[in-house]
Amino acid sequence: xxxxxxxxxxxxxxxISILAMxxxxxxxxxxxxxxxxxxGVVAHSPEEYPAVFDFDPLAGLQTNAGEIHLPPPPLxxxxxxxxxxxxxxxxxxxxxxxxxxxxxxxLKHDEEHRWCLDCHDFAxxxxxxxxxxxxxxxxxxxxxxxxxxxxxxxxxxxxIHGRRTGYWNGSKSYLLxxxxxxxxxPKFKPLTPLPPPLRxxxxxxxxxxxxxx
Amino acid sequence: MSDxxxxxxKPAAADSEPGMPRRDFLKAAAGTLATLAxxxxxxxxxxxxxxKHFQELSPEELKTVVARxxxxxxxxxxxxxxxxTKAAAPGVLFGAGxxxxxxxxxxRCVYGCVKENNLSRNHQIQWIRVLEQEKAKGVNLEDANxxxxxxxxxxxxxxxIPVSCQHCRRPPCVKVCPVKATWxxxxxxxxxxxxxxxxxxxxxxxxxxxxxxFNWGTPSVPSKHLxxxxxxxxxxxRPRGVVEKCTFCIQRTREGRYPACVEACxxxxxxxxxxxxxxxxxxxxxxxxxxxxxxxxxxTQPTFYYFYSL
Amino acid sequence: MNKVTFxxxxxxxxxxxxxxxxxxxxxxxxxxxxxxxxxWGGLAYRxxxxxxxxxxxxxxxxSWAFYVGNFTFLVGVAAAAIILIIPxxxxxxxxxxxxxIMGEILAISALxxxxxxxxxxxxxxxxxxxxxPSVGKLNFPASLLAWDVVVLNLYFLLNLVIVVYLLYCxxxxxxxxxxxxxPLILLSIPLAISIHTVTAxxxxxxxxxxFWNASILAPRFLAxxxxxxxxxxxxxxQILRHTTRFEIKDEALWKIAEIMAYAMFINLFLxxxxxxxxxxxxxxxxxxxxxLFVGLGHHRSLVPYGWGAVICSxxxxxxxxxxxxxxxxxxxNLGCLLIYIGVYIEKGMGLVIPGLTPDxxxxxxxxxxxxxxxxxxxxxxSIGFLVYTFLTKLAVxxxxxxxxxxxxxxxxxxxxxxxxxxxxx
Numbered sequence: 012x013x014x015x016x017x018x019x020x021x022x023x024x025x026x027i028s029i030l031a032m033x034x035x036x037x038x039x040x041x042x043x044x045x046x047x048x049x050x051g052v053v054a055h056s057p058e059e060y061p062a063v064f065d066f067d068p069l070a071g072l073q074t075n076a077g078e079i080h081l082p083p084p085p086l087x088x089x090x091x092x093x094x095x096x097x098x099x100x101x102x103x104x105x106x107x108x109x110x111x112x113x114x115x116x117x118l119k120h121d122e123e124h125r126w127c128l129d130c131h132d133f134a135x136x137x138x139x140x141x142x143x144x145x146x147x148x149x150x151x152x153x154x155x156x157x158x159x160x161x162x163x164x165x166x167x168x169x170x171i172h173g174r175r176t177g178y179w180n181g182s183k184s185y186l187l188x189x190x191x192x193x194x195x196x197p198k199f200k201p202l203t204p205l206p207p208p209l210r211x212x213x214x215x216x217x218x219x220x221x222x223x224x
Numbered sequence: 225m226s227d228x229x230x231x232x233x234k235p236a237a238a239d240s241e242p243g244m245p246r247r248d249f250l251k252a253a254a255g256t257l258a259t260l261a262x263x264x265x266x267x268x269x270x271x272x273x274x275x276k277h278f279q280e281l282s283p284e285e286l287k288t289v290v291a292r293x294x295x296x297x298x299x300x301x302x303x304x305x306x307x308x309t310k311a312a313a314p315g316v317l318f319g320a321g322x323x324x325x326x327x328x329x330x331x332r333c334v335y336g337c338v339k340e341n342n343l344s345r346n347h348q349i350q351w352i353r354v355l356e357q358e359k360a361k362g363v364n365l366e367d368a369n370x371x372x373x374x375x376x377x378x379x380x381x382x383x384x385i386p387v388s389c390q391h392c393r394r395p396p397c398v399k400v401c402p403v404k405a406t407w408x409x410x411x412x413x414x415x416x417x418x419x420x421x422x423x424x425x426x427x428x429x430x431x432x433x434x435x436x437x438f439n440w441g442t443p444s445v446p447s448k449h450l451x452x453x454x455x456x457x458x459x460x461x462r463p464r465g466v467v468e469k470c471t472f473c474i475q476r477t478r479e480g481r482y483p484a485c486v487e488a489c490x491x492x493x494x495x496x497x498x499x500x501x502x503x504x505x506x507x508x509x510x511x512x513x514x515x516x517x518x519x520x521x522x523x524t525q526p527t528f529y530y531f532y533s534l
Numbered sequence: 535m536n537k538v539t540f541x542x543x544x545x546x547x548x549x550x551x552x553x554x555x556x557x558x559x560x561x562x563x564x565x566x567x568x569x570x571x572x573x574w575g576g577l578a579y580r581x582x583x584x585x586x587x588x589x590x591x592x593x594x595x596x597s598w599a600f601y602v603g604n605f606t607f608l609v610g611v612a613a614a615a616i617i618l619i620i621p622x623x624x625x626x627x628x629x630x631x632x633x634x635i636m637g638e639i640l641a642i643s644a645l646x647x648x649x650x651x652x653x654x655x656x657x658x659x660x661x662x663x664x665x666x667p668s669v670g671k672l673n674f675p676a677s678l679l680a681w682d683v684v685v686l687n688l689y690f691l692l693n694l695v696i697v698v699y700l701l702y703c704x705x706x707x708x709x710x711x712x713x714x715x716x717p718l719i720l721l722s723i724p725l726a727i728s729i730h731t732v733t734a735x736x737x738x739x740x741x742x743x744x745f746w747n748a749s750i751l752a753p754r755f756l757a758x759x760x761x762x763x764x765x766x767x768x769x770x771x772q773i774l775r776h777t778t779r780f781e782i783k784d785e786a787l788w789k790i791a792e793i794m795a796y797a798m799f800i801n802l803f804l805x806x807x808x809x810x811x812x813x814x815x816x817x818x819x820x821x822x823x824x825x826l827f828v829g830l831g832h833h834r835s836l837v838p839y840g841w842g843a844v845i846c847s848x849x850x851x852x853x854x855x856x857x858x859x860x861x862x863x864x865x866x867n868l869g870c871l872l873i874y875i876g877v878y879i880e881k882g883m884g885l886v887i888p889g890l891t892p893d894x895x896x897x898x899x900x901x902x903x904x905x906x907x908x909x910x911x912x913x914x915x916s917i918g919f920l921v922y923t924f925l926t927k928l929a930v931x932x933x934x935x936x937x938x939x940x941x942x943x944x945x946x947x948x949x950x951x952x953x954x955x956x957x958x959x
Contacts, residue, residue, distance in 0.1 A: 016863050024874075032903075035903070043833070044369045058446070173492040212899070403661075403670060422657070423587075424679060430740045439586070
């Protein structure tokens with residue numbers, strides 16, 4: 012008995028190890044952050060979202076000479092130029108709820124204190140005006156925004172705020188404030204996120220992962 | 225190292241550069257062995273097998289190597305590609321910024337990066353990982369979630385931290401590589417020589433940011449989606465079994481352009497520039513905002529700065 | 535006459551090879567079994583070569599796992615040869631000196647397995663030539679893996695030279711040159727310590743992984759190596775005693791068991807010290823310990839192993855510290871197996887997996903090896919066992935005087951290589 016203890020213990024040990032190993036391999040995974048267990052099961056690629064990447068970052072950049080390119084303001088053909096409708100002397104400068112036109116515009120931009128003509132010029136409808144009364148074009152609307160949003164305006168000019176494309180050491184395209192922030196409702200609109208990464212459990216494909224599940 | 229964008233499609237001449245007899249002998253010996261071992265393999269495969277470390281290639285050898293790599297890619301994908309070897313410009317140290325008060329976690333940067341850098345689509349690799357965190361908990365990676373998938377972002381009560389290679393000034397991954405297949409370029413980009421990497425994955429264990437990714441399977445990109453403008457250290461096709469990582473879009477940034485993630489970001493949260501230039505965007509951020517780096521206690525000294533603009 | 539000529543050595547090698555393949559049916563069966571296992575695993579390796587490492591369950595989150603865990607454990611086994619060398623050559627204790635060569639053979643086989651496991655783990659195995667100094671570009675001294683390559687190969691060569699030289703001398707029936715071999719043997723002591731220290735430092739040096747980044751890691755590695763290697767040796771010695779005429783005194787086994795008890799005490803003490811530091815200070819680093827010992831949320835697959843290892847080690851320590859139980863063959867063997875299990879978990883995957891889980895960004899990926907990985911592991915082990923079997927068979931025969939130049943000459947004259955195969959092994 013003493014002499015052959017090894018021949019009992021050793022096989023027992025081997026059997027236990029094999030059983031443990033087999034058990035582990037068959038058990039499968041528990042997914043991390045299981046509230047999103049449906050996500051990250053298949054691999055997605057950028058080609059599924061052509062609209063997202065349908066832009067030319069170098070558009071409008073003529074040279075690599077360091078110029079700043081500002082795209083035109085996002086004015087709509089139906090309403091621009093404003094003077095095509097607002098050319099009558101019958102305009103009403105009173106603050107009121109609009110009913111005849113522009114009902115769709117709901118001002119959510121310090122609306123308690125302001126209304127249209129605080130920014131849009133009454134006399135020249137195709138212009139905006141600063142607090143000083145100086146008229147500015149829609150192309151320069153950032154000067155108007157900058158009156159209240161001083162630090163952000165400064166950051167934007169320095170390239171800290173806002174998206175820039177082009178060359179880090181040369182010509183760049185900026186965006187105007189209004190390209191991202193509707194002046195009437197400036198909060199950045201939520202976006203649908205692109206899909207999460209593939210979970211490591213599914214790298215070999217969904218089927219192989221199912222086998223272990 | 226000069227820009228080798230002008231492609232040299234001449235077939236590679238037999239190795240007969242003078243001046244390095246020991247290497248030549250070893251090369252010949254190894255070549256014979258390789259021929260024996262891989263009998264049936266093409267000359268190209270043997271050349272690839274015996275390719276020298278990038279930093280030891282003479283300009284002519286580099287030209288040959290690049291021509292071979294371009295040819296290989298063209299044969300495999302049917303797309304004419306150009307692989308640049310443009311070196312770092314003097315007086316440049318790249319730095320990136322990420323505005324945590326702007327990032328909304330939309331993952332546009334992740335997929336923009338995949339597209340630009342020819343990241344494997346079937347065995348998915350993504351160089352950027354966006355983590356969702358509860359505002360109530362602050363920056364705490366242990367509670368981060370990369371698999372969030374709501375209808376819309378940002379989710380109420382959460383903020384987002386995209387993490388990719390931090391391009392450390394003291395990169396722990398470089399130190400541990402047993403074969404010097406990865407190093408810091410003079411402009412601060414931590415690069416990998418895909419043809420020298422042996423796939424031991426030491427660097428992946430050493431990286432505190434999970435920034436290094438391994439080609440577990442054979443990477444693949446559909447030919448029609450292949451970005452043909454490539455760099456040796458960047459988005460050229462990678463072999464299976466090597467490590468890859470963010471290169472600050474080396475094929476773009478060495479040409480003066482912004483990285484793809486910067487341009488894809490819809491909220492302008494990503495910033496990029498030359499840390500040695502006081503007027504650059506990244507330096508302006510450091511002058512005017514308070515910045516922080518991830519895991520500063522590890523003293524890796526990243527050139528990737530997170531900040532809050534609000 | 536006393537000079538070792540290349541020709542003679544070649545001839546010795548030839549006869550030795552021939553001898554290794556001669557034996558009884560049991561021996562052939564054993565060899566066939568090992569070869570079959572190696573082939574079974576070899577096929578899995580071919581699969582891994584065609585698919586890439588995606589055939590494993592390693593991922594970016596857990597980038598080292600089964601292979602590296604086994605490698606780490608086996609480095610410990612290899613280092614443990616010094617537990618025989620020190621009493622044998624430093625203290626000149628006869629009962630162990632007679633069997634010291636078995637420890638060196640175990641070291642050689644363990645190192646073969648180490649190298650196989652590393653090779654299996656590489657993404658580009660054909661590029662290993664990049665590691666050869668001056669041909670490739672070894673990142674020495676910055677990379678600890680480079681140190682490991684150097685130290686492991688030196689230790690391997692040293693043991694190979696010592697074993698072959700000692701066997702060759704006995705085969706030639708002449709005394710060995712003390713001035714040649716004793717310095718080498720003494721040199722193997724610091725090298726054995728350094729292979730394990732350097733392997734520990736590979737992990738230790740990674741500030742990104744707090745579970746490994748503890749200065750106590752290298753001493754713990756050494757202490758556990760002093761347990762696991764001898765545990766295997768004790769079992770192998772008993773098998774040798776049963777299957778061959780090779781005599782191993784009980785005192786030698788008991789002495790080894792005694793040394794193991796002390797090593798195990800140090801190992802448990804160091805482990806306890808580390809657990810205290812982590813759990814009491816309970817910094818963010820404790821998360822890895824928690825993963826191993828209590829689980830994180832519903833991720834608890836490592837918990838039974840974490841506790842299993844601790845319980846096995848404690849039980850074994852109890853069995854080995856009491857002289858009566860470490861001398862009784864049943865409890866001795868039980869203790870050896872418990873230590874083996876304990877250290878295999880603790881220094882294998884119990885070190886690698888919790889170190890990488892959760893990963894650097896806090897993600898939890900529960901790693902479980904695939905069948906491919908297990909098969910390749912089996913192949914590595916069976917090749918190691920083959921090496922051990924061959925070398926042991928030779929060593930036993932030469933030590934017992936069953937195989938020497940006179941017999942070979944006689945055998946040659948009679949047309950049969952080996953007379954009297956005394957070792958069914």
